[in-house]
Amino acid sequence: MKKYIFILCAMLLPLMLSGCKDEDVSADKPLVYTGFYALYDFASEIAGDNADIVNMVPAGTEPHDWEPGVKDMAGLNKADIVFYNGLGMEAWTDKALSSLENADTVFVRVSDGTDIYDSADPHIWLDPENVKIMCGNILSALCSADPEHSEEYEANYNSYVSELDELDNAFSSELAPYKGRSIVVSHSAFGYLCNAYGLKQEPIDGPSADSEPSPDRMLELVNFIKNNDIKYIFCEKLVSQKTADTLAEETGAGLLYLDPFEGLTQEEISRGDNYISVMYSNLESLKKALMQGE
Numbered sequence: 001m002k003k004y005i006f007i008l009c010a011m012l013l014p015l016m017l018s019g020c021k022d023e024d025v026s027a028d029k030p031l032v033y034t035g036f037y038a039l040y041d042f043a044s045e046i047a048g049d050n051a052d053i054v055n056m057v058p059a060g061t062e063p064h065d066w067e068p069g070v071k072d073m074a075g076l077n078k079a080d081i082v083f084y085n086g087l088g089m090e091a092w093t094d095k096a097l098s099s100l101e102n103a104d105t106v107f108v109r110v111s112d113g114t115d116i117y118d119s120a121d122p123h124i125w126l127d128p129e130n131v132k133i134m135c136g137n138i139l140s141a142l143c144s145a146d147p148e149h150s151e152e153y154e155a156n157y158n159s160y161v162s163e164l165d166e167l168d169n170a171f172s173s174e175l176a177p178y179k180g181r182s183i184v185v186s187h188s189a190f191g192y193l194c195n196a197y198g199l200k201q202e203p204i205d206g207p208s209a210d211s212e213p214s215p216d217r218m219l220e221l222v223n224f225i226k227n228n229d230i231k232y233i234f235c236e237k238l239v240s241q242k243t244a245d246t247l248a249e250e251t252g253a254g255l256l257y258l259d260p261f262e263g264l265t266q267e268e269i270s271r272g273d274n275y276i277s278v279m280y281s282n283l284e285s286l287k288k289a290l291m292q293g294e
């Protein structure tokens with residue numbers, strides 16, 4: 001009996017070892033880490049199957065306050081490329097940049113070259129025009145790390161840019177009747193979206209979604225909702241809905257989701273949601289809210 005167990009182990013051992021070795025990464029593909037889900041999605045669109053892409057922030061977690069643990073730092077150290085947004089979106093990057101031991105890891109600030117009109121607002125990807133520039137930065141980095149697949153990266157980039165143009169056109173034409181109108185949102189993530197399509201945001205919370213409004217601000221918001229005939233308050237899946245609920249109760253307004261695409265829940269990931277699908281459903285929510293307020 002002992003002999004058979006020994007033979008079985010001897011047969012399984014090489015399998016087990018090779019399984020461990022190739023479990024996370026394939027040696028020939030660039031290993032890419034991304035600062036939060038939007039960047040993971042953009043990098044995946046352009047890389048296709050040619051890179052191993054890891055999103056640092058776990059599913060269902062709001063990324064503003066997230067910090068990498070020891071395991072994440074070890075992972076970063078192995079990465080060929082790290083895509084981060086900058087503009088204060090990932091507070092941990094300064095620390096990570098200085099403590100990394102692997103000098104070959106390339107950090108790419110994908111917001112470089114985008115149209116930044118408010119340096120205190122990191123949510124630049126909510127304007128599809130900016131996403132095209134962000135994807136251009138992702139494309140350059142992938143082509144430098146893996147020139148062999150440049151043509152595929154470029155083809156993926158071009159087809160994604162057409163999808164982004166289509167999305168941008170849909171937003172422009174369908175929101176055109178509502179220029180100058182205000183929307184009440186859970187945190188001030190929608191400045192770039194509003195700026196692109198002629199809307200104004202009235203945020204319950206600031207750009208980092210980490211505080212609750214004071215009683216004075218609550219009163220101000222209640223009055224704003226009543227005076228501007230706001231029929232829906234926008235909330236988010238990854239941010240507490242408590243304040244939005246209270247405001248809805250006080251004013252009789254309804255609640256709708258408007259997703260800043262900072263992260264997705266596991267359910268949304270499994271269902272195949274992405275930037276394009278989330279933005280189209282945002283467009284539907286916006287139209288519903290703005291149409292009702294007329």
Ligand SMILES: [Zn+2]
Nearest residue numbers: 189207260262
């Ligand atoms: Zn945010």
